[in-house]
Amino acid sequence: MASEAERAQAAASTRNAWLLSTPALVLLFCAAAGPLLIVLVYSFLAKGDYGGVAWNFSTDGWVGILFSRDIFDDTLQLADAHLTIFWRSVKISLLTTLITFALGFPTAWFIATRPPKARAMWLFLITIPFWTNLLIRTFAINEMIRNEGVVNSFLQGIGLISEPIRMINTDLAVLIGMTYVYLPLMVLPLFAAIDRFDMRLLEAGYDLYASRLQVLRHVILPIVKPGIVAGSILVFVPSLGAYVTPRVLGGGKNMMIGNFIELQFGQGRNWPLGAALSIALLLIVMIALIFYVRAATKGSNPHG
Amino acid sequence: MREGPRFLLLNRIGCTQYDQNIRKMKTHDRGDLLAETAAIMAKGVTKAFGQGETVVRALDNVSCEIRTGEFFTLLGPSGCGKTTLLRLIAGFEMPTDGQILIDGQDVTGQPPNKRAVNTVFQSYALFPHLSVAENIGFGLRMKGIARAEIDRTVKEMLALVKLEAMAGRRTSQLSGGQQQRVALARALAPRPKVLLLDEPLSALDLKLRKEMQVELKRLQTETGITFVFVTHDQEEALTMSDRIAVMSAGRIQQLGAPREIYTRPRNRFVASFIGDTNFLGATGVPGGAKLGSGQVIAVDTGGKGGQITLAVRPEHVEITTPDAEGAIPAEVHGSVYFGTDMNYQIALADGSEIEACVQSGVTGEAQIDRGAKVGIRFAPGSVLMLED
Ligand SMILES: Nc1ncnc2c1ncn2[C@@H]1O[C@H](COP(=O)(O)OP(=O)(O)O)[C@@H](O)[C@H]1O
Ligand SMILES: [Mg+2]
Numbered sequence: 001m002a003s004e005a006e007r008a009q010a011a012a013s014t015r016n017a018w019l020l021s022t023p024a025l026v027l028l029f030c031a032a033a034g035p036l037l038i039v040l041v042y043s044f045l046a047k048g049d050y051g052g053v054a055w056n057f058s059t060d061g062w063v064g065i066l067f068s069r070d071i072f073d074d075t076l077q078l079a080d081a082h083l084t085i086f087w088r089s090v091k092i093s094l095l096t097t098l099i100t101f102a103l104g105f106p107t108a109w110f111i112a113t114r115p116p117k118a119r120a121m122w123l124f125l126i127t128i129p130f131w132t133n134l135l136i137r138t139f140a141i142n143e144m145i146r147n148e149g150v151v152n153s154f155l156q157g158i159g160l161i162s163e164p165i166r167m168i169n170t171d172l173a174v175l176i177g178m179t180y181v182y183l184p185l186m187v188l189p190l191f192a193a194i195d196r197f198d199m200r201l202l203e204a205g206y207d208l209y210a211s212r213l214q215v216l217r218h219v220i221l222p223i224v225k226p227g228i229v230a231g232s233i234l235v236f237v238p239s240l241g242a243y244v245t246p247r248v249l250g251g252g253k254n255m256m257i258g259n260f261i262e263l264q265f266g267q268g269r270n271w272p273l274g275a276a277l278s279i280a281l282l283l284i285v286m287i288a289l290i291f292y293v294r295a296a297t298k299g300s301n302p303h304g
Numbered sequence: 305m306r307e308g309p310r311f312l313l314l315n316r317i318g319c320t321q322y323d324q325n326i327r328k329m330k331t332h333d334r335g336d337l338l339a340e341t342a343a344i345m346a347k348g349v350t351k352a353f354g355q356g357e358t359v360v361r362a363l364d365n366v367s368c369e370i371r372t373g374e375f376f377t378l379l380g381p382s383g384c385g386k387t388t389l390l391r392l393i394a395g396f397e398m399p400t401d402g403q404i405l406i407d408g409q410d411v412t413g414q415p416p417n418k419r420a421v422n423t424v425f426q427s428y429a430l431f432p433h434l435s436v437a438e439n440i441g442f443g444l445r446m447k448g449i450a451r452a453e454i455d456r457t458v459k460e461m462l463a464l465v466k467l468e469a470m471a472g473r474r475t476s477q478l479s480g481g482q483q484q485r486v487a488l489a490r491a492l493a494p495r496p497k498v499l500l501l502d503e504p505l506s507a508l509d510l511k512l513r514k515e516m517q518v519e520l521k522r523l524q525t526e527t528g529i530t531f532v533f534v535t536h537d538q539e540e541a542l543t544m545s546d547r548i549a550v551m552s553a554g555r556i557q558q559l560g561a562p563r564e565i566y567t568r569p570r571n572r573f574v575a576s577f578i579g580d581t582n583f584l585g586a587t588g589v590p591g592g593a594k595l596g597s598g599q600v601i602a603v604d605t606g607g608k609g610g611q612i613t614l615a616v617r618p619e620h621v622e623i624t625t626p627d628a629e630g631a632i633p634a635e636v637h638g639s640v641y642f643g644t645d646m647n648y649q650i651a652l653a654d655g656s657e658i659e660a661c662v663q664s665g666v667t668g669e670a671q672i673d674r675g676a677k678v679g680i681r682f683a684p685g686s687v688l689m690l691e692d
Contacts (some may be wrong), residue, residue, distance in 0.1 A: 203396055204429035206416040208443035209494065218446070222433045 043275035051269040061272025084195020089256040093239035096178040100186035108190035138248045169251030177245040186231040229296045343530040344370035349402035361387040364554040377533045379541040380551030386534045400508035421498040428474040437471040439582040461489040498530045553651040571691045575615045582658040584614040596654035613690045618661035620686035631679025639670040
């Protein structure tokens with residue numbers, strides 16, 4: 001039984017907590033919730049003739065995500081071009097997540113098993129790309145893989161190929177760029193998880209008749225799973241909304257959702273569609289995350 | 305083969321029945337019956353860590369034979385190579401030189417997952433993502449045993465270590481003693497030929513340790529599995545083991561039954577590591593050994609002359625009057641009260657000091673004063689000549 005004084009004290013501390021977090025809450029509202037609300041409202045308005053929105057209620061923006069209106073008879077048709085862009089975005093994001101995991105796991109393992117001093121140095125090296133602007137890093141990749149770029153010049157120089165391999169402005173180029181950009185976001189949470197992993201469990205696994213592969217599958221992966229989940233989210237979510245990398249490396253044709261949204265606010269002059277796309281992307285990511293986290297944490301309860 | 309028909313019969317009855325029969329026999333009988341194949345055989349095993357200047361010889365030409373079904377203990381101070389020998393048997397390390405045989409098979413190059421031995425790790429190394437039951441079933445699952453049989457064995461093991469109620473728990477929700485039992489059950493579940501235990505009790509408090517000592521001994525007799533147990537605690541080794549290998553500096557100093565190790569230590573290291581011992585410098589003379597103070601005492605020196613070292617336990621030193629028959633004159637320098645016993649520091653004529661251990665009187669007061677002139681005698685047969 002809480003006494004009167006205790007209850008008063010609890011109430012006061014709750015009040016204080018709210019008071020203390022007010023600046024953060026205000027900032028959060030202005031920076032995140034407010035703009036989001038504006039976007040949500042815009043998605044239900046009609047488009048203005050020269051961009052912007054007209055203040056009439058309309059669902060055209062939402063319909064436009066999947067359908068386009070025929071210019072002649074005004075019927076709705078499934079917009080193949082849109083679907084292609086969505087599919088490419090999901091495909092490239094999933095592949096980026098998989099590839100960064102495949103590259104990042106051994107890297108994180110390597111770093112986590114170094115002596116403390118060397119470990120600090122490797123972690124420092126991993127974070128170096130963050131020092132440079134994303135745009136510049138992406139142009140650097142462009143410089144590497146374009147037809148007259150470093151890779152092609154080198155291969156031609158040593159006579160391995162006579163024609164340059166065309167990589168720039170393809171999905172492959174986007175994938176290479178995204179993998180490069182997001183790799184550290186996979187490595188760091190994996191490192192944190194592997195660093196906490198008790199290496200003595202490996203010997204326990206081998207001792208109990210597990211092969212190397214079985215130790216990986218039945219001991220290491222389940223235990224470092226929180227790191228895998230965190231890394232995958234950190235890579236997949238921004239990949240899906242990526243803008244700079246597909247723009248610089250994919251050219252105008254290999255658009256992803258981010259570029260498509262930008263198009264609506266720019267040349268497309270269809271702000272409601274852009275707004276609806278943004279909200280849809282947000283919802284899809286949220287739903288995907290909920291399912292993913294559910295599935296990923298299922299195996300880790302005692303009877304799972 | 306006198307035993308032939310009996311083996312056939314046993315085979316038909318089944319393995320369990322056979323195991324039980326073996327268990328009922330005394331250890332030495334068991335040893336005779338299965339002596340042809342030792343559970344573990346180490347042949348000239350050397351293990352060196354590092355290279356060049358900084359090379360450490362953790363094991364130096366170690367040979368020993370561990371009999372099937374016995375409780376075998378590796379005893380020695382920290383750093384003497386006990387863990388290294390265990391890890392070589394388990395397969396976590398490869399010997400620099402020499403061979404390891406399990407059940408007569410040379411396993412020297414085999415990885416741990418191919419060897420029919422299991423380890424109880426000092427840190428337990430339980431899998432945090434698995435329940436108690438899943439931990440215990442892990443080895444069987446990796447071996448590809450059928451689900452139903454795994455479930456049955458896990459249940460048996462849970463009963464064996466009295467953890468039935470904990471089957472679904474996470475290992476992090478268990479006490480230290482319970483985690484220890486899970487580690488034991490997990491290692492026993494695949495029915496290994498040999499169970500390796502690396503100081504399994506050192507993390508437990510004294511009361512729990514005593515309980516687990518009894519528990520371990522019970523598990524060993526109930527399962528009939530060969531145990532190789534590592535400890536640096538001489539009392540633990542003496543009370544639990546069928547045989548003990550006393551190790552020091554990467555070598556086995558002496559191997560034998562607890563009684564043999566205690567009553568007939570072979571060298572200075574074994575004598576001082578196990579129990580308290582007085583060392584006396586002497587010279588070998590016909591019929592015995594001549595002490596520094598001039599008296600000749602009866603010792604089996606094997607005819608060895610020159611400088612020798614004698615050992616005698618404090619409890620075998622008797623304090624009498626200086627004029628008693630065969631007494632060596634001495635002087636009491638002090639006494640220390642140990643509860644049941646009283647230890648006297650006694651100086652001989654040549655200045656060498658020895659300790660005598662006498663049962664305490666009713667009041668616990670010292671019976672003999674400091675500075676008293678006394679005589680000492682050694683219990684017949686209690687003085688040993690050491691190899692060095
Ligand atoms: N992996 C290793 N690398 C280098 N030296 C080691 C290694 N393992 C053990 N040693 C050395 O070998 C010796 C024996 O160690 P160990 O077998 O652990 O002793 P114990 O278990 O008896 O305490 C020690 O001097 C130790 O420092
Ligand atoms: Mg050790």
